[in-house]
Amino acid sequence: MNLLERPRRLRRHPSLRGFLKETTLEASQFIYPMFVLEGENTAQDISAMPGIKRYSLDLALEHANEAHALGVPAVALFPALANDLKDARGSESWNDEGLFARVIRAFKQELPDLMLVTDVALDPYSSDGHDGLVAESGEILNDETVDILVQMALTQARAGADIIAPSDMMDGRIGAIRGGLDRAGFENVAVMAYSTKYASSYYGPFRTALDSAPKRGDKKSYQMDYAGGYREVMRESRLDVEQGADFLMVKPALAYLDVIRVVRDHFDLPLVAYNVSGEYAMIKAASSAGYVDERKIVLETLTSIRRAGADGILTYHALEAARWLKEG
Numbered sequence: 001m002n003l004l005e006r007p008r009r010l011r012r013h014p015s016l017r018g019f020l021k022e023t024t025l026e027a028s029q030f031i032y033p034m035f036v037l038e039g040e041n042t043a044q045d046i047s048a049m050p051g052i053k054r055y056s057l058d059l060a061l062e063h064a065n066e067a068h069a070l071g072v073p074a075v076a077l078f079p080a081l082a083n084d085l086k087d088a089r090g091s092e093s094w095n096d097e098g099l100f101a102r103v104i105r106a107f108k109q110e111l112p113d114l115m116l117v118t119d120v121a122l123d124p125y126s127s128d129g130h131d132g133l134v135a136e137s138g139e140i141l142n143d144e145t146v147d148i149l150v151q152m153a154l155t156q157a158r159a160g161a162d163i164i165a166p167s168d169m170m171d172g173r174i175g176a177i178r179g180g181l182d183r184a185g186f187e188n189v190a191v192m193a194y195s196t197k198y199a200s201s202y203y204g205p206f207r208t209a210l211d212s213a214p215k216r217g218d219k220k221s222y223q224m225d226y227a228g229g230y231r232e233v234m235r236e237s238r239l240d241v242e243q244g245a246d247f248l249m250v251k252p253a254l255a256y257l258d259v260i261r262v263v264r265d266h267f268d269l270p271l272v273a274y275n276v277s278g279e280y281a282m283i284k285a286a287s288s289a290g291y292v293d294e295r296k297i298v299l300e301t302l303t304s305i306r307r308a309g310a311d312g313i314l315t316y317h318a319l320e321a322a323r324w325l326k327e328g
């Protein structure tokens, strides 16, 4: 055949393919989410998240150290609180001697070079299982919630958090938290805004991990509708940029790769994507059934999130993927 173009010429050799590769995947691009609980020498399995556990502080530190040694620069911490510490106002969330503050202090002391991303939202502390305060009517109260979120962020900053990550989707919380941090002298603590966060069934396993599913209703009055369009994505991202966010986020990742691309193309802030618990669970289930090759599927999946435009990825695969990347 007399073909003018033969793209296969450039795929002939591994060196050529390596030379032309446009998307990199490295441990330095991962943030490893971890669940911590009270106690010692305790590791609890989480149904639907094989390989991920709730760790007591001592084991969490060991585990995080292992990830850091493999080149993972940051962990995202979530507290798994005993149910008797949860109440309607989430008051344990601004306790400077509570589990989360103690964990943050210990991490900063033991692993000072590991960046700490800490979650701001009411759900791990709330007896209602919502990210905000719930009124008698069932309505999620915005401004009253934001006041609590600021207190929560300040507690985390005092304990040593590097990056405050509000995952609650209340209006105006990025500006309020930025202002609160600045007034308290924490102008160097960064804010990673969960700017585009959908109401998603992919969060199921995470809610089992924290026993934090909503007691009634759903999260659709604050998290975004997945059938919404790009204008809402632009609006939410713009608002968080204007309010002082240091990072934008798209969450979940895999059903929203197009959204990652849109945010990447329109904003110049660093962008992270959250490869969430349900996405992790599906790969784990298919690979343990022998339907897919886990290692190859994970690396292909994480690369697709990078190709879509994410600078960094929050992923439960971080530790294993870092190990595989090191092995080559």
Ligand code: PBG
Pocket (backbone or CB within 6 Å): 119, 120, 121, 122, 123, 131, 167, 168, 202, 203, 204, 205, 206, 207, 219, 275, 276, 277, 278
């Ligand atoms: C809640 C929060 C959720 C996740 C992170 N923070 C769940 C939710 O919004 O209900 C989900 C993460 C995952 O599924 O891995 N503030």
